[in-house]
Amino acid sequence: MSVLSFTDARRTVELVASDLKAGGTESVPLARAAHRVLAQSVIADRDLPPFPRSTRDGFAVRSEDVLHAPTTLRVVGEIRAGADPSLICPELQSGTAVEIMTGASLPSGADAVIMVEYTSRPDEHSVLIERSSVARKNVVPAGAEARSGTTLLAPGTRLDYAAIASAASAGRAELAVFIRPRVAILTTGDEIVDVTAKPGPYQIRNSNSHSLAAQVAAAGGEPIILPIAPDEPVRLAELIALGLEHDLLLMTGGVSMGKHDLVEPVLAKFNARFRFTGAHIQPGKPIVFGEARLPKTSNRVPHPDLREGWDTTPFFGLPGNPVSTMVCFELFVRPVLDALSGTRPRPLFFTRARLASTLKTKTGLTRFLPATLSGALADTTVDLIPWHGSGDVVATARANCYIVVPPDRETIPAGEFISILLRGAEL
Ligand code: AMP
Ligand code: MG
Numbered sequence: 550m551s552v553l554s555f556t557d558a559r560r561t562v563e564l565v566a567s568d569l570k571a572g573g574t575e576s577v578p579l580a581r582a583a584h585r586v587l588a589q590s591v592i593a594d595r596d597l598p599p600f601p602r603s604t605r606d607g608f609a610v611r612s613e614d615v616l617h618a619p620t621t622l623r624v625v626g627e628i629r630a631g632a633d634p635s636l637i638c639p640e641l642q643s644g645t646a647v648e649i650m651t652g653a654s655l656p657s658g659a660d661a662v663i664m665v666e667y668t669s670r671p672d673e674h675s676v677l678i679e680r681s682s683v684a685r686k687n688v689v690p691a692g693a694e695a696r697s698g699t700t701l702l703a704p705g706t707r708l709d710y711a712a713i714a715s716a717a718s719a720g721r722a723e724l725a726v727f728i729r730p731r732v733a734i735l736t737t738g739d740e741i742v743d744v745t746a747k748p749g750p751y752q753i754r755n756s757n758s759h760s761l762a763a764q765v766a767a768a769g770g771e772p773i774i775l776p777i778a779p780d781e782p783v784r785l786a787e788l789i790a791l792g793l794e795h796d797l798l799l800m801t802g803g804v805s806m807g808k809h810d811l812v813e814p815v816l817a818k819f820n821a822r823f824r825f826t827g828a829h830i831q832p833g834k835p836i837v838f839g840e841a842r843l844p845k846t847s848n849r850v851p852h853p854d855l856r857e858g859w860d861t862t863p864f865f866g867l868p869g870n871p872v873s874t875m876v877c878f879e880l881f882v883r884p885v886l887d888a889l890s891g892t893r894p895r896p897l898f899f900t901r902a903r904l905a906s907t908l909k910t911k912t913g914l915t916r917f918l919p920a921t922l923s924g925a926l927a928d929t930t931v932d933l934i935p936w937h938g939s940g941d942v943v944a945t946a947r948a949n950c951y952i953v954v955p956p957d958r959e960t961i962p963a964g965e966f967i968s969i970l971l972r973g974a975e976l
Contacts, residue, residue, distance in 0.1 A: 951969065
């Protein structure tokens with residue numbers, strides 16, 4: 550039995566994760582590459598921008614002509630976005646200006662753009678520059694964002710929408726990405742029934758497999774929901790064996806101290822190495838983490854889609870209480886999924902907000918309590934939601950973050966800035 554502090558448990562997971570690798574790679578069209586992890590570099594195939602780009606509608610000028618405004622320049626033409634400026638104005642001469650649109654290339658000789666708002670037109674052939682300016686004003690020089698041949702995105706980058714834009718700018722219609730890790734989800738409990746079944750009066754619908762599948766998918770994995778395991782060692786062992794053929798096995802329930810909590814003893818038969826068997830947190834104290842291996846005597850032939858070889862598979866035994874399962878996923882499973890997806894584990898991203906009402910807890914555990922963050926940008930407050938403990942999915946579904954209570958705090962007064970963990974697919 551090793552029960553760790555929250556920080557030590559998290560560090561242990563990150564350490565194990567640092568040895569894990571993604572499986573193979575596949576090529577996907579850019580339109581389906583969002584949230585995937587890049588398996589190759591994306592290199593700029595041209596300068597970005599490819600020409601000196603005007604960032605304003607206005608007049609391209611030689612800056613020495615506009616150091617002292619007001620001044621009048623002769624207008625020699627108009628350059629629209631996409632036009633070749635050399636056809637309109639091969640070389641901008643002193644005392645002249647060319648009308649230019651946002652996104653168009655400056656002509657040779659021009660080195661600044663006066664925005665149209667600072668000009669007026671005494672007549673169709675001239676422009677009055679009302680404000681003085683300097684070189685480079687409203688211009689992005691060719692190659693300023695990236696030189697041709699430089700790396701825009703490195704392997705291991707998780708492709709968010711900005712990274713997708715970067716790849717598109719480099720002309721990449723297809724990208725090599727890592728294959729999503731396959732994550733087996735195994736829920737245990739004699740009382741648990743499938744969501745499609747009509748539950749008996751004392752049965753509970755399986756919510757954990759579905760919340761976990763949603764979390765796995767949001768974190769970039771491919772969830773595979775296994776049949777529900779009864780609290781009976783033979784069938785449980787069969788399903789654990791099936792689960793261990795995947796890249797990661799997530800189990801829920803059966804990890805407490807009850808006499809029908811069989812996950813740990815059954816896992817022990819699979820050469821399990823337990824890294825920890827609990828963390829001083831609430832919810833989620835009985836969480837179990839380790840690696841296990843199918844017995845050598847197993848004659849199961851791995852499906853070609855399943856993980857290669859017969860090496861160890863990381864597993865988590867998550868507490869059965871639905872909110873514990875959800876919170877433990879966010880705190881501990883994500884780093885492992887990141888590593889198996891081919892990217893460095895994202896640190897937990899805490900932010901701070903003002904506590905709306907005084908909070909009282911017992912010391913000894915780091916608590917992650919469902920809460921709502923509300924208010925305008927400069928004045929966000931956070932408040933606990935009333936809940937009935939870690940079985941209360943209804944209240945948790947109404948929350949949008951977790952208040953983090955350090956283990957040494959008993960009372961936190963209203964008005965204090967406290968740590969919160971945001972909840973959302975993008976984190
Ligand atoms: P356990 O960790 O197995 O002792 O379960 C703790 C609590 O969580 C019990 O009230 C279970 O009924 C409940 N629970 C366990 N698994 C699930 C599940 N898959 N969906 C919903 N509730 C569950
Ligand atoms: Mg149970």
